[in-house]
């Protein structure tokens with residue numbers, strides 16, 4: 001096997017591993033909090049049509065806080081790892097706290113460099129959760 | 141694991157390795173890359189940049205307006221480009237309309253031709269169409285009430301011509317198909333479809349975005365009524381494209397956009413249209429873009445389109461052979477030996493195309509991952525995306541080797 005790609009960019013191998021580091025791949029292969037449940041306080045679905053990513057979040061509340069949140073769906077490693085990490089991160093948080101989470105918080109959680117072409121993947125889980133909360137509030 | 145892949149060119153200098161030196165992205169770019177996304181947009185060679193630059197430096201003026209030497213010079217270069225494109229397609233210069241690209245050419249046709257369509261009429265396209273040759277018809281079908289029919293694929297991913305013969309009936313008013321699929325590489329028997337269309341009195345439209353600049357095109361031989369192409373996919377600049385139309389067809393077609401240059405006379409209550417092709421070129425055109433496209437055609441002419449076609453075919457065969465050896469890689473395309481465009485679509489089992497494309501990018505391998513603006517086709521194939529490597533005159537076997545290395549690397553990272 002010729003190794004031209006590696007010769008071309010010496011730092012390439014490490015750069016590729018950086019985005020798909022073990023932590024990300026672990027969440028992708030073994031997502032936390034996967035699986036629909038009911039009854040739930042609310043659920044919400046969002047898709048990234050351009051990627052074929054499709055996530056649905058199921059939320060249970062206690063005293064205005066996240067008691068349980070789980071997801072169902074499919075996507076790339078970045079979107080699945082991100083939503084998996086998000087479900088762990090938001091447990092116990094208030095809706096208002098979750099609504100304040102921004103792009104930087106989500107990327108911080110992922111802990112990997114995400115280029116502009118993959119930003120939508122990284123943020124799909126957060127968008128699903130926040131849009132779900134917004135819909136839940138208007139439904140109240 | 142994969143066995144070693146030999147460099148198909150044996151590392152010798154060929155016309156193609158010389159051509160590669162004409163493409164500044166290889167020398168001036170931010171990094172060394174294996175550019176394998178020519179089907180999305182091709183690289184641009186030095187002579188095209190020089191021709192556009194010369195216009196801006198030597199005769200930067202509007203065309204067809206100023207009665208002074210600079211404007212006349214600009215006009216001559218602009219009209220010269222039209223002549224080159226006409227010769228390139230074996231058409232006449234007044235059958236060449238400049239547009240922004242394939243998308244605009246097809247929208248122009250969809251809007252202008254469907255004015256006469258209504259309930260009971262049918263437009264036939266294929267399931268392989270790029271959104272540019274699908275969404276305009278779909279939306280106008282809703283507006284005008286005509287039906288949109290899709291020619292399906294045969295099991296071997298070629299166009300199902302038996303189905304095409306059944307679908308094209310006296311109700312059919314327009315047949316509009318891609319010459320070559322930007323996802324599968326499948327080449328469509330355009331002439332055969334044109335004959336079917338004409339037998340029922342329908343108009344034949346060809347989306348040549350993936351064919352132009354990759355194989356010789358003779359619009360008389362294809363016998364299409366209209367043909368659309370994009371400059372940026374055939375070594376030209378972005379923002380310029382072509383709508384070819386048989387002269388009589390163009391004359392019968394109402395204008396699509398109104399404004400300056402497309403009129404002969406304007407009164408308060410009505411206007412008189414300019415003759416073809418100017419009737420379709422409202423406003424100041426992309427002058428530099430047209431000149432650049434003319435230069436791209438000169439450049440391709442020097443290489444020879446038959447030679448371009450066989451080079452891209454060789455690279456494609458080389459890539460197909462290399463990918464076939466990698467476990468877990470599935471290639472989507474017509475059977476080996478069939479006519480095909482210079483691209484290969486594939487998936488890696490267990491890896492989302494976008495994840496793979498990201499790993500490839502970190503290795504300097506540029507491919508497209510996703511639905512390639514052909515979502516109905518991807519749905520038909522039961523996929524949410526593929527990876528696509530696509531080739532041009534500058535592609536070297538080493539680029540394919542880099543792709544193979546990147547696939548192996550991806551498989552290692554994802555442990556598949």
Ligand SMILES: Cc1ncc(COP(=O)(O)O)c(C=O)c1O
Nearest residue numbers: 241242243270272318322349370
């Ligand atoms: C087959 C086909 N048709 C149409 C288009 C649209 O071309 P443009 O974006 O240049 O208008 C493309 C480009 O991807 C294509 O591959």
